[in-house]
Each structure stands twice: as C-alpha cells, then as structure tokens.
Amino acid sequence: MAGEERRLQILAVAVSLFSARGFRGTTTKEIAQAAGVSEAMVFRHFATKEELYAAILDHKACASVDKFEPAETAREAISRKDDRSVFEGLALGALEHHQHDPDFQRLLLYSALEKHELAQMFFDRFVLRVYEFLGSYISERQRDGAFVEVDPAIVVRSFIGMVMHHSLNNNLWDPTRRLLNISNEVAAKNFTDILLNGITTPTSNPNSRRNVQSGNGSRNKQTKE
Amino acid sequence: MAGEERRLQILAVAVSLFSARGFRGTTTKEIAQAAGVSEAMVFRHFATKEELYAAILDHKACASVDKFEPAETAREAISRKDDRSVFEGLALGALEHHQHDPDFQRLLLYSALEKHELAQMFFDRFVLRVYEFLGSYISERQRDGAFVEVDPAIVVRSFIGMVMHHSLNNNLWDPTRRLLNISNEVAAKNFTDILLNGITTPTSNPNSRRNVQSGNGSRNKQTKE
DNA sequence: GTCTATAAATAGATAGAC
DNA sequence: GTCTATCTATTTATAGAC
Structure with a gap:
C-alpha cells in the first residue's frame, strides 16, 4: 500500500479506537492490529502516539x-x-x-x-x-x-x-x-x-412575559390566582 | 493510621486523580504517592484498581x-x-x-x-x-x-x-x-x-403560540409580515 | 513499505519482613 | 499497618533485515 494511503488508513482506525477508549486507553498495538499492520508501521507514519492523536x-x-x-x-x-x-x-x-x-x-x-x-x-x-x-x-x-x-x-x-x-x-x-x-x-x-x-400557555401565568414590558410591570400581580 | 481511616483517605485522593485523568490515565503508583503510602497499601485496602474505581x-x-x-x-x-x-x-x-x-x-x-x-x-x-x-x-x-x-x-x-x-x-x-x-x-x-x-416577545411573531390553540390554528398567518 | 525482534520503561499486583 | 523488593505483563518505541 502506498505511503499516503496507508497513513490515512491508520488514521481512520485510530479515530475509531481513540474515540472508543480515549488516548491512554488505546494502545499502539491495538491500532496496528486494527489496521492489519505491525506496530513498526504505525511509528513509521507517526513518530509518537501523541503525534497520531494530535x-x-x-x-x-x-x-x-x-x-x-x-x-x-x-x-x-x-x-x-x-x-x-x-x-x-x-x-x-x-x-x-x-x-x-x-x-x-x-x-x-x-x-x-x-x-x-x-x-x-x-x-x-x-x-x-x-x-x-x-x-x-x-x-x-x-x-x-x-x-x-x-x-x-x-x-x-x-x-x-x-x-x-x-x-x-x-x-x-x-x-x-x-x-x-x-x-x-x-x-x-x-x-x-x-x-x-x-x-x-399565554393565559395561564400572570407573571408570564414580565421581562418584556419595562415600564408597566406593576400591573402584573405577584400573588397566585 | 487506622484501617478505615486510611481506606477513606486513599479513596479521597483516588477520587481526585481518577476524576482528573480517568481510570486508565491514573496509575496505582500515583494514588499511593498522593496518599503518602506505598503501592502495597493501596492493594491492601482494594484488591484491584478496578475495585477501587468501582x-x-x-x-x-x-x-x-x-x-x-x-x-x-x-x-x-x-x-x-x-x-x-x-x-x-x-x-x-x-x-x-x-x-x-x-x-x-x-x-x-x-x-x-x-x-x-x-x-x-x-x-x-x-x-x-x-x-x-x-x-x-x-x-x-x-x-x-x-x-x-x-x-x-x-x-x-x-x-x-x-x-x-x-x-x-x-x-x-x-x-x-x-x-x-x-x-x-x-x-x-x-x-x-x-x-x-x-x-x-408576544407581539413580534405571528406564529408564536401556535401550539396552544388546537382548533383555531387556521387563523394564524403563515406569511411573514 | 513491511516485517521480526527487542530495548527500555512502566503498569498492576504479590511476597514477606518488620 | 506499613514497607521494600520483586514478579509478570504490557507499553511505547527502535534496530535492522527483507
């Protein structure tokens, strides 16, 4: 498989694994296995696990x-x-x-x-x-x-x-x-x-809409019906 | 330190570490250090890391x-x-x-x-x-x-x-x-x-409150003003 | 580009002395 | 109850052959 293609494939399986288990929960070994390659291949495309994650x-x-x-x-x-x-x-x-x-x-x-x-x-x-x-x-x-x-x-x-x-x-x-x-x-x-x-509902609450009218709020009763 | 007291102390520092780094991101060594004891003490109170987390x-x-x-x-x-x-x-x-x-x-x-x-x-x-x-x-x-x-x-x-x-x-x-x-x-x-x-605001939207009236919705205009 | 083999560090967990 | 020392497995990362 060509370099860039392989890189993208590793990236894709890594997305799925990192999203499922998080950074620390995912091992480079798992990523390699999921991609069907050896761990060495992973580190050939990404210097560190952190770089892959980033x-x-x-x-x-x-x-x-x-x-x-x-x-x-x-x-x-x-x-x-x-x-x-x-x-x-x-x-x-x-x-x-x-x-x-x-x-x-x-x-x-x-x-x-x-x-x-x-x-x-x-x-x-x-x-x-x-x-x-x-x-x-x-x-x-x-x-x-x-x-x-x-x-x-x-x-x-x-x-x-x-x-x-x-x-x-x-x-x-x-x-x-x-x-x-x-x-x-x-x-x-x-x-x-x-x-x-x-x-x-519009009719149910006497305090409803009280934020709207800035000047005539005194008309709104505070007591319950 | 008494058994139960120590147990609670380890639990407390573990809460802080697990919440900060997650389960896999936290090591038993870190927990022990934060509690000021050896790793063996942690495993004396909790058989496994998983048990502590649970x-x-x-x-x-x-x-x-x-x-x-x-x-x-x-x-x-x-x-x-x-x-x-x-x-x-x-x-x-x-x-x-x-x-x-x-x-x-x-x-x-x-x-x-x-x-x-x-x-x-x-x-x-x-x-x-x-x-x-x-x-x-x-x-x-x-x-x-x-x-x-x-x-x-x-x-x-x-x-x-x-x-x-x-x-x-x-x-x-x-x-x-x-x-x-x-x-x-x-x-x-x-x-x-x-x-x-x-x-x-009550006056601004002709479609406002249309969910309320179940029978007379046809009066509400769909066109914008 | 891909592998096997392996290094180096760290992980969880245990043994046994005090 | 606490520690040091240690075991075993795993982890990241590298070396070097093909």
Whole structure:
C-alpha cells in the first residue's frame, strides 16, 4: 500500500479506537492490529502516539470548523430574520453531524477531559465563534424588539445546551433511546419552539412575559390566582 | 493510621486523580504517592484498581442519588404548582452541586465514555427517575392547561440540557468564564425563564403560540409580515 | 513499505519482613 | 499497618533485515 494511503488508513482506525477508549486507553498495538499492520508501521507514519492523536484531533476539528463555516442556510435565514429557520437549521445541522459521526463528540469530550491542548484550540476556534455569530444575531433581534432583553450569551448557552445534551444522551448514555426516541427533525423543531416560545400557555401565568414590558410591570400581580 | 481511616483517605485522593485523568490515565503508583503510602497499601485496602474505581463511582453515585431523593423544596413547589420554583430550584440545586463538586461530573463523564457499568447504573437509577419525576409534573400541568402540549420528555431533555451543559462549560471548557460569567442563581433563573416563556416577545411573531390553540390554528398567518 | 525482534520503561499486583 | 523488593505483563518505541 502506498505511503499516503496507508497513513490515512491508520488514521481512520485510530479515530475509531481513540474515540472508543480515549488516548491512554488505546494502545499502539491495538491500532496496528486494527489496521492489519505491525506496530513498526504505525511509528513509521507517526513518530509518537501523541503525534497520531494530535493529527486526529486536528483533522476532526478542522473538518468540523470548515463544515460549519459556510452555514449558508443559516446566513440566509439570518438575512431574512427568520428566527425559526436560524435556530432550527443550526440545531438540525449539529444533530445530524453528531449522529452521522458519533466519534467526533466522543473525541472532543475525551480530549477535553484529558486536557489536551487541541481541545482548548477547538473551543477557541469554533465554540467562541458560534457564540459571537449567534450572539450578534440575538442582539440584533433584541434591538428589533423581537426578542426579550436577556444576555445573548445565556440564550446561546441555553440553546446549544439543549442540542448538545440531546446528542450526548443519544451517543453516550441512551443509545437505545429509552428516554426519548425522536428524529433529529422533531428534536430541532421542539428545541426551537421552546427557545422561542417557552412552554407556558399565554393565559395561564400572570407573571408570564414580565421581562418584556419595562415600564408597566406593576400591573402584573405577584400573588397566585 | 487506622484501617478505615486510611481506606477513606486513599479513596479521597483516588477520587481526585481518577476524576482528573480517568481510570486508565491514573496509575496505582500515583494514588499511593498522593496518599503518602506505598503501592502495597493501596492493594491492601482494594484488591484491584478496578475495585477501587468501582468503590468511588458507587460512593459518588449513591451520594448524589441520596442528595437528590429528598428534594423537599421541589416536592413542596410541585404541590403548590409553582412552576417557576420547581424548575429554578432543581436547576440551582444541580448547578450548586456541580460547582461544589466538579469531580463528580468529570467522573461521570469519564466512566460513561469508558463504558463502565456503574455509569449505566447511575443513569438507570438517577437520570431515569428524574425524567419520570419531572415528566409527570409536566404532564399534570399540561392537563391543567398551563403548559403547551409537547412530549414531556422533550421538555425535560431541554431543561436538563441547559443546566448540564452550563455546568459542563464551567467545569470543562471555560473555567475562567470567558464566554459567560454569571452566578448559579442568575443562570437558574434565566434557564427557567426561557423554558417557561421563551425569548420571543408576544407581539413580534405571528406564529408564536401556535401550539396552544388546537382548533383555531387556521387563523394564524403563515406569511411573514 | 513491511516485517521480526527487542530495548527500555512502566503498569498492576504479590511476597514477606518488620 | 506499613514497607521494600520483586514478579509478570504490557507499553511505547527502535534496530535492522527483507
């Protein structure tokens, strides 16, 4: 097998093993066996185990960043100020990504727990940008009077929390979907519904929407019905 | 040092090491050194490294379950049907727990990634119950007409997602709070606000609240203003 | 490009003295 | 209860033949 081809093959099996067992939990021997070569071959393509791991994280992180960067549908929805499309589209994209490539989330978690520098780099280069990106849209919609006045970062944290935690459950704790078995489309729609509209019915709660009116809040009764 | 005392000391340092480096990332030698004893002492109290790890997970999981089980304030708020108190109280409790004991979340994540059986046991004995507990309350409030008709499990997933993901950010990726620096109280309040009320202002979105009216939905225009 | 053989260090775990 | 010394297996990594 040609050099580059072999390198990619080793990389591929290593992704699967590192994501399943973590850095310290995976041995170079296992990687070599899974690739059907000797350990010496692994070290021919990657000087150290650490270098192999870094190559994987780098590849996964960059691929993920690139995949998000366009987010054409998101930008288009933003330009139309179509809130539902913005959030639902981003959620669906993330959920599909996590479902299609569960190794990605596991690698990210393992590397974060193990405090690998590339985990922090991914956070700086990807998560930070998402917060800026989404946060600035939320700010804009607040200026429009469409969203209530609340720290945009909290809104981003909340929404990403719903989405990421759902994927985490599906990939990590509840792969058989005992707790909640819904399609990504339904999940994205419901998370967006909750973020935008909440779950309280309009008439049921006298304190509802109290964040909206800044000047006439005194009309809202604090006592229960 | 007396037997039981020594045992607890080893357990304590092992918690800190296992939570920092995971099972495979922690050596019995390190544990012994951190406890100021020889490796032989570790194996005197715990037959194998695995047994020590299981003792830790078991202890942490049981302590956590016990701590939640009362949840007196939650039950009291539920009996009053004080939605805000129910969710805000549970969120604050979890956030405080995670902040006060960051090892707990790391151990849980590591053990889940490493597919340790006790991780699954914790899920079955704790997470499952929370879903039942909160889910049945949500169902009740839906029958009251206070909450919109949506799968209660999705609501639970959403809310737990906000809370857990926030703790995860604070403990794992952003301990310096670059992205979002708020107290647990503010976080719990805001997550609850979003869950109950959403972020859209009442007048801004013609599609808003469309889940509520089951019979007269045709009045809602689908076109944008 | 691929292998076998092996080095060097470290892992988990035990024996036996005090 | 505690230690030192040690065993055995495994781990990362290298040397050198083909």
